[in-house]
Amino acid sequence: MLNSSIIRKTPTDLRVRPNLNDYDLQRRMFGWDEAARALEGLPGGGLNIAWEAVDRHASGPLRDKTAFRFLGADSASRDISFAELSRLTNRFANVLRRLGVRKGERLFLLAGRMPELYVALLGGLKSGAVVSPLFSAFGPEPIITRVNLGGCKVLLTTDLLYRRKVSQWRERMPSLELVLLVGEDGGRTDIPGTFDLATLMDEADDACDIERTSPEDMALLHFTSGTTGMPKGAIHVHAAAVTHHATGRYALDLHPDDIYWCTADPGWVTGTSYGVIAPLLHGVTSIIDREEFDAERWYGILQQQEVSVWYTAPTAIRMLMKAGDGLAAKYRFPRLRFVASVGEPLNPEAVWWGKKVLGLPIHDNWWQTETGGIMIANTPAFDIKPGSMGRPLPGVDAFIVRRNEATGEITVVAEPDVEGELALRSGWPSMFRGYLDNEARYRKCFVGDLYLTGDLVRRDADGYFWFIGRVDDIIKSAGHLIGPFEVESALMEHPGVAEAGVIGTPDPVVGERVKAFVSLRQGYDDSEALRTELLAHARKRLGAAVAPKEIAFLAALPRTRSGKIMRRLLKARELGLPEGDVSTLEGGASS
């Protein structure tokens, strides 16, 4: 193991002066009110993320600068300047208004990383709509669940995805009134019950009055997985841009001349906060690759596009490691100066691999859907302890707490190297403002002024935080949270399944892989054919990104006396760990 060592930074490691260079002083001096002054606000009052991200630059010296460069395997790259992005997003906002979409109504996005997705996200915000990007690899069930939870009125998607995942289920989504389609092959679409976006955009005006949203108006809805229920819609407001700007500055160290590549899909919160909003706020050029991961392709992009700041994920890094150092050696990255990672803890070997192969160590950081932005990070100027998520950024106060399950009270642990739940002092601008229609669940996240994250961590004597695990059953796979309940529900829809329990099992590449245990109803045999059928059933409903990779049959699943499936026990048995407290286990149910 390499994790006992530290990667020391020296001035020669730094090609530009880092934005965060005096940790204690800058933390002491930092205030969110002061940070908010980095944004201009709408002319005449109000705050709108899209105006700060796009129009502010489109009317100034950056107007002709490339905001996004889209790359595709079988299409030429397409550059969109800040000025063009402003016009396109104006048009899109006008399209929504013409269709009668009003402030606060919900626009959902379901598409690959194509220009229209980005235009719709920002144009939707301009119109005052609340935007919810969905992961395009979701199957129909996760889509239906989220559309219904979020009260989606307008959906932007492609003809292909619409046919495959939406059209035959529309009657199950009563709030969905309008569907805007983009032709997957670039052409026009003509499907009954939908609008062709390209036609509407042609007819729309270039100019638009941006909705005068206030800092506390709802802007984005990001769904996150629950452990005992369906996903929760985390509400984010326009003021979140203050955090996106500050963290783009301190955690990603964005400088005006950077070429920045965030590999996350906007269907996940990272791809929205840091794939769209943060770089635009800083007027920085972003690379967007429309293709799936491929080691050679990715090295090629880093080299040819002269990427200087790269924000990626542990799964991708581990796949690059698997592809071998020989492949990396064929490429040169003289412009690359900062690499960061998020999604799940980055193992020390991967941090060191970066230093050896890319010439730069990889900086892990930590945040979650609810925090809306990076909270704890390794940053350019400071030593890295490989395996650690780093230290709290300016404006973030992080604590280790212990919950007393009986009283609900918490105690803050002051001494170092003690395990406990990570808690953050509430009040940063991108903190979620609620779970949609679930006030009780939201309130449960807070004790006093502390937000409890659900992540178990420890803090060492130098103030670095180390991730240990989740306090709940949520699965982290390829950087995404997967709620076991959602997967179990889909499996239970199969007539042969009596009960289902879903856990994450360790995987060297994706962190955790989804494994399902099922018991069968009378009349069904645990055959290989049925296993395949269940796998197909789950994949069709949930999509490959959420569906189990492995299904095992059990005669019965362990349950508590109150009838809840004990996933913790399934996991302990799977991993050969001590079973812990089984006093609540229902008699006779053990396998």
Added chain:
Amino acid sequence: MNVQDVKIGILSVLASVAPELEAELLVPDRPLRRQVDLDSMDWLNFLVGLHQTFGVDIPEADYARLVTLDDIERYLFARLDRPQS
């Protein structure tokens, strides 16, 4: 092993990873991952499965060339140990 056997072998490995697929709807000269819902773990498992089924080594450096079913079929067919005909 003739071309048809290779084709069937590929589809059977694919079906083990993505049993929901409808093989008759696949267009052989279009990118496979746009037609079948495969995440990165599925894709790796598919390539590992091809190696196990056909006994052909597929170095990671070749992954980028394997985009369509036709690509994969040609790639494997060219590398299969066949008796001299």
